[in-house]
Amino acid sequence: MIQHKLKFAAAAVLALGLASCDMNLLPKDGLPTDESLQTVSDLQNWWNGRMANLRNQQGGIFTVVQDLQADQISVTANQGNHYAGSLSWESCTASDYDRRDVYISYYQALTNINFVFENLGNLEVKEGEKSTYNILLGRHHFYRAYCYANLALRYGTPYNAASAGTDLCVPLLLEFDPVGRPARATNQEVYNQILNVDLAKAKELLAGVKGEPGADEITIDAVTALEARVKLYMSDWSGALAASKSLIDGGNYPLVEPDPQNFVDMWVYDAPAEEILMPFISRPKEEPRWANIYYDAKTDAKRSDGKDGCNYVSYLPFKWVVDMYSDKDLRKPVYFEMQECNIKDNFYNFYVIAKQKGNPNYASTHNDAFTWWGGYVPDGMVRPKIFRIAEQYLIASEAAFKAGQEGTAKEYLNALRISRGLDKVTASGNSLYQAIKDERTRELAFEGFRLWDLRRWGEGVKRHDPQVPADGSTSHLRPGIFEYEYQPGDFHFVWPITANDINTNENIKNQQNPGW
Template sequence: MKRKLFLIAGLAGLLTLSSCKKFLEEKSQSDVIPKTATDFRELLIGSGYMTNSEPLNFLYFMDDDVDFFLEYANDPSNVVGSYDAQVNYLWYTWQPKLADINGVGVLIAEDPSATAYAQYYTKILGCNAVLENIDKSIGSQQEKDRVKAEALAVRAMYYFRLANVYGEPYNYNPKSLCIPLKVTSGIVSTPLPQATVGEVYDLVVHDLLEASSLMDPLQIMRRDYHINQPAIHILLSRVYLFMEKWKESVAEANKVFEEGGKILDMTTLATESGTWLTYNNAEVEWLFGGNTQPNQSTYVPAARFLSTYDSNDARYRVGFSLQTNTNVQLVSKLPTGLDLAQTLRSSEALLNRAEANVQLGELGSALKDLNDLRRKRIEGYADEVITDKVTLLQAVRDERRKEFAYEGFRWFDLRRYGMPEIQHRYQHDLGESVLQYKLTKNDAMYVLPFPTSVILKNSALKQNPSGQMPDRVGQ
C-alpha cells in the first residue's frame, strides 16, 4: 500500500508540472486521465495528500520541548558545535532570517516552490483541481461525495496549519492579516491579497463542516490512508478549540466516539513495540504525512519536559530511548525513513473535550476524561481529584503536551496559550560561553516571516514584523 502511495505521489508530482488543468483536460497527451470517482480518489492521494514529507518539520526547534545544549550528557560534542546544530541554529534561536537561510549561511528558499509555504499551496492546488472536477466524473453520488469530502477536509487542514504559522493566533487577533486564500486551481496573473485570520478560519470551518455532512452518511473506512469521518471530527474539534468555541469543540469530540473511536491501553505495550503511531494502534483514525522531527536521533528533549512524565508512564517507556554512549534519552516514538509518521487519533478528541469542558465549567466531565486517559497511559494509576478550574486546565494541557510530544502540536498550542516566554540555551562550540536566547511573551516571532522569494513572487504579500526584526543576540 505504501509503495502504491509513493508511486501515485510521484506521478501526480510530474503531472502537476504541466498544470492540473492540462492534466484534467480530455485531450491531454498523458496516458493517465482521471475519469471515474475512483481515479480522482487515487489522484488526490498524490496531488492533495501529504505522503512521506512534512514541510513544517522545523517547528519543533522553536518550542520548549527540545534542548541543543547537552550539559547532562557524557559527550556533549555529539551536539555542541556539530553541523546539525549549526544548520538549525536560526530556528532554535528565533532569528529573523530563518525563512531565507540556514545556520551555515546557505540559501534555503531561493526558489519559492521549495519553501514550506509553497509546498502547502501546491497540495491545496491539487485539492482544488479535484474539487472542480469530481462532480463531472463517472461514479455513484456516494463515491463522489467521499472524494469531495476528503479534498475539502485535507485542504482545510493545510489552511489551518498555514494560518498558525504565518498569522496571529485566532484568539489574539482574528482581524489581522494572514495568508492568501485560493480555492480554484487556475493560474492567477494578478497578485493574491492576504485574507484575515478570521477569514481563513471561516473557510476552514466551512470546508470541514461540508466534508462531514458529505461523509457522515457513508460507511466509515479505516486504515486506508484516506481521511475518514472520525478524523474530520477530530480536526473540527481542534479548530473550535483554537477558536475558543468550547461547546462546538465538545460536540465534535463526542462524534468521534459515537463513530467508534477507541483509546488504546498503552500500559500493555512492549517497549519500542512500533504500534503507537501506526494503524496497529486502534485509536489512529488517519495516518499521513512525513516526520515532524526528522532528526530525532540528534536533538535532545528538554530535561525539564522529560521530568513531567510519571515514572510508570508508558508513553515515556515507548516514546524515548536511552543512548548508552551519552546517557541521554532521545525521542524514539516517531517512525523513520519513508514511513508515514503523523496521525489523527481519538486521544486528541478526548483531550480537546476535556479542555473545552474545563472552560465551560464542566469540571467533573473534564476530570473523568483526564483520568480515563491517564489510566490507559500510566501503569498502576490511581484517579486524581481536582476541583480547582485553573489547576485542572493546566493538568489537561500538561497531558496534551506529553501525549503529542514532537508530533507538531506544541508550537501551535503555545501560540493559543498566550505566546509565553521561552528560553533556549546554545553553545556555539565546546569551551565557548553558553548563551541564553529569549523568545519574549507575545514575541513577533510567534508569527513566522514569509520567505523573501515568496514575497517577490506575490507583491501583495506583506512581510510579517518578525521578518523585519534585528538579529536576536544571546546573553
C-alpha cells in the first residue's frame, strides 16, 4: 500500500531524534530504529515531528483541492494549469497528483505513528515521567484518529449506518509496515478505530489536559472537537450534538463580542479567542506557509498607476458568495477586501479572499508604501485554526435540527449570528434548516468544508455569477469552468484511491471507488 512513497517517508522521518548517533557506523541502507525511541524525551521529539506534520496538513492542498472543486471560487486567466482535476471534474483521473499527495501525506503520518506504538516496549519511563508519557501517547492516538477521519472523508464511501458493515472505506494500517498492502477496510471498521479505539484512548490519557483559547497543543477539547466533526459526517446527530454541546457548555471558548476589532484580531493577528487548537508559528525561523493562496499579494506586479505591489490574483470569490454577507456581517470586511487586481496586465477592482491573508507579525516584508495592504505584504503566514468553537455551534445547531430539536437548533444558530453582528433567525422547518446551512457556508468559507457539506446535504455544485467589470466581460476568467454544474451524487464527490495503490496492491485492485 503506497509502497514506494511510504518506504521513503519512513526512512526520512525515522531519522528524527538521531542527531546524537554516529550514522557513519551504520550500514548505508540502515537506520538505528531500535535506538530512536528509548526515553520519554525521545517520545517528545517524535511527537514534535508529528505536530509539525499536523500543522502542515492545514491549508495548501489539504483545503484548496476540495475548495476549488466546489462552487465558491472562480479562477482567473492568471492561473496556470494547477489543480486541473478540481477545476474540470471530467479531467480528473485516479492519477491526479493533488489527491494522491493528500492520500500519501496522511499515510506517511500513520506509518510514523504506528512506529511509535510498535516500539513503546523499548522505552524506559523513569520516576515522575508517567504523566508526560501518557499525554504524549494520548496525542499520538488523537493524531491517528485525525488521519483516518480525513482519509475516510475523502476516499471512503460516505458513511451510512445501515450499510457501514459492507461499504468500503480506506486501508486500515495499525502496525508499522511501510510496505504493507492491506485491502480496504469497511466503514464500520475504520470508524470504530477512530471513535472507539483512538479517540477513546485519547480521551482517557488526555482527560487532565484542559483546553484554553488558542491552545497550541492537543488537549481534551481538541479530542472532543474531532469527535463532534466525525459524528456530524456520520449523521450521528445525537452523538454530534452531545460532543459539540459539551464544548459550548464548558465555557472555555465564548464567542467574541460583536465588535469589528475582534474579528480583525482573530483572523489577522491570530488572537486566541475562539480557537480550540491553533498550532504555534515561529518567525523568522519558518518560511511562509502560504495557507491562503488566494490573496496573491505580489510586490513585483504593477498597479494601474505604475507602482509596484498589486494583487495578481489567480482566484476570486464568486459574487454570490460575497453577497451572502450583509453589510452588518462583521466577517465581511475580514473575509474579503476590495483590491485593485492585475490580471494579465489588465486592471480591475474586485473583492479578493482575505481570510487568513497573513499575520503582519509574521510577514517577511514591511513597507509603508503598501498602504493598500496596511504597510506589509500579506503572505499567508498565520497560525492554522484547526478547531474553532464557531464550528461547534454550527454542528450543534444542525445536529439538533436533524434530531427534531428546533428550539435548541435556533438557540445555537442565533448565538453565533449575534456574535457576528446579525439578527436572530425566527424561521422554522425547511427555512430554518436552510438558514443553518447558509450560516455554515458563511462562517467556514475557504476552510475546506464546502465540498463535503454539499455532498452530505445531497446538493450539487453550481458555479455561477462571477465578479465581472461594468461592461460584463469575462476575459479575465479562465473559460469553460466559471459557469458549470455538477449533479448531486456525481462520483467525483468521492476521491479515487490513488492509481499507484490500485496497480501495485493486489488486495485492492478490484476495490476502486465507483466511476474511477
